[in-house]
Structures are given as structure tokens and as C-alpha cells.
Amino acid sequence: MESLAPATYSEIMMADPPAVTTPFVDAQRDFLVGQVWSRPGLSRRNRRWVTLTCVGAADAQQPIEDHVRAALTSGDIDINEMLEFVLHFAVYNGWPKASHLEGVIRRQWATMEIAEGRSGALTAPDQASLGPNDWDERIARGIKEFTDVNLINAPKPETPYIHAGILNFVFGHVWQRPGLTRRDRRFITVASVAVCDSLIPLQSHTGSALESGDITKAEMDEVVLQLSAYSGFAKGEALHAVAEDAWARLGN
Numbered sequence: 001m002e003s004l005a006p007a008t009y010s011e012i013m014m015a016d017p018p019a020v021t022t023p024f025v026d027a028q029r030d031f032l033v034g035q036v037w038s039r040p041g042l043s044r045r046n047r048r049w050v051t052l053t054c055v056g057a058a059d060a061q062q063p064i065e066d067h068v069r070a071a072l073t074s075g076d077i078d079i080n081e082m083l084e085f086v087l088h089f090a091v092y093n094g095w096p097k098a099s100h101l102e103g104v105i106r107r108q109w110a111t112m113e114i115a116e117g118r119s120g121a122l123t124a125p126d127q128a129s130l131g132p133n134d135w136d137e138r139i140a141r142g143i144k145e146f147t148d149v150n151l152i153n154a155p156k157p158e159t160p161y162i163h164a165g166i167l168n169f170v171f172g173h174v175w176q177r178p179g180l181t182r183r184d185r186r187f188i189t190v191a192s193v194a195v196c197d198s199l200i201p202l203q204s205h206t207g208s209a210l211e212s213g214d215i216t217k218a219e220m221d222e223v224v225l226q227l228s229a230y231s232g233f234a235k236g237e238a239l240h241a242v243a244e245d246a247w248a249r250l251g252n
Contacts, residue, residue, distance in 0.1 A: 005034030012037050012044070013066060014073040036229050042222035045076045046187050050223055052085065053191035054230035056101045057093045063230075064101060069108045079109050079122070084179030085188060091170055092192035092201075131173050139163070142172030149175055149182070151208045186214045190223060194239040195231045206239065207246035217247055 009017035009029055017033075020026045037047060048071045055063040071077040077085070082105050090098030106122070113120035132138055139157060146154035146167065154171075157163035175185060186209045193201040209215040215223070220243045228236025 005030045008038055009033045012070065012074075014070045015066070032229050036225060039222060039225070041218050042226065044074075046219070047222075047226050048076050049085070049184060049187040050191045050226045051230050052101075053089060053093070053188055054195055054227060056089055056097055057192065057195040058231065059097060059100070064104050065108070068101075068104050069112075072105075072108055072112060079105075080179060081184075082109075083122075084177065085184075087177070088174060088180065088185055088188050089192065091174055092189055093196065129177065131176065135168070138172045139167050141176065142167035142170075145171040145175050149208060150204055151211055152204075183214045186212075187223065190215070190220075190239070191227055194227055194235055197235070197238070199238075199242075202239065202242050203246070206242045207249070210243065210246050211250055217243075217252070220247075 006017040018025050051067055086098050086102045110120035143154040155162050157167050189205050193205050224236050224240045
């Protein structure tokens, strides 16, 4: 029977499949695309979040180009969602990596728009999207959002990292921005802390994603596999172990 992988590759990568010339290309087409991407347990959009996070964190130049173009061309992720992804990605993976990622997104978007006879210009966000500038209100919002997301009490704002960074910016602003859903942000964050080998955040975000129900156990299992394919099975094994421990603690 002829493999369905070439057609699946075209649907996912929005490009013709490569000729099979090496074992790597063979596995990329028939295993990665033909088996992993084709599994039913996770939507293609959410597989894109995990994959974009992995290739962005790895500074993988061509895969970044390829997966950004595929996500935009397919319509699975629109340009505003993609740019919002960059900000969330920056929080968990660092600003230099995010800077490169945004450059690729803007270039790919402009190329697509110009090809369709449009200008490719982006609309500047409204200042209101920055949220309240009352700092007491901002910190109070950050404490509540931290608690709602992590399902534990927020830390006291005793250091610049927690006060200005975590409570004011990350949870006082970024997690509350309307450009992505909390569920979107869960997939991006779990993948980010897994690729960064950050044990405490990995335990916290994986556990809260499962406990909240924002990511089901079946979906988390698929995240583990998708991440393993793009960031290595050692990182996938660490995420798998944390997810299994968290699921057991929840009484399952």
C-alpha cells in the first residue's frame, strides 16, 4: 500500500514533500509527519504551538522559517495570534530568541501579503491593550491571575523578579492579554518549560494544566510525543515523568 505521508506532509507543511534521499528524510516524512502529526489526540493548531515553541527555543533556523510559513499559510494560526505567541514565548524562552522569531514571522507575513497584492503592513496595537497603569491594581490582578493559572497562592512581591517581573508583567499583563486563550498559553508554556529543562516550572505548569482541565491527560500525552519529536526524547521523557506524577497526585 502506498504511504499517505507525502499528502499529509503537504497538508501540514504547505509544501511539496522532499525526496527520500537519507534515513533522516525518510523518518521525517513517514514517522514525524505520517505518524506523529497524523495522530488524532491533539488538534493541528495545538501541535503547531508545541512545534513552534520547540524550533524557536532550539534556534533552528530553517525549521523556524518552515513552520512559521506553514502555520500562517494554512490559516491554523493568524498573524495577530502569531505575534501574540512571540510575546508569550519571550517570557519563557528569552527575548533574543523571540526577537529572531518575530523577525521571521514579519518577513513571512509580508511575503505572503505582497504576493496577494497587499501592503503587508501591520497595525500597531492600541495603548489600551497594555492594561491598567495603576500599579496597585496591576499587582492585585497579577496575584489573582497567578493563583488562577498555577492553582497555588501567589508569592509575596519581595524581590524585583517577583514584584516587577512575575506579578506585574507575566501574570499582571501577559497571561491576561486577549490575543490568545488561556488554553493556547498552556500549550506554549508547558512546551517552553519542558525545552528549558526547568524542573520547578515544569512541575507547576504541567500539574496546573492538568488539574485545571485546560489540557486533558490524553492531550498531554500527545504534547509529550510532539515535543519529543522536535526537542528530543530525553526532554520528552522528563515531561512524561512529570505529567504522570501530576496525574497520579490528582487521584487518577
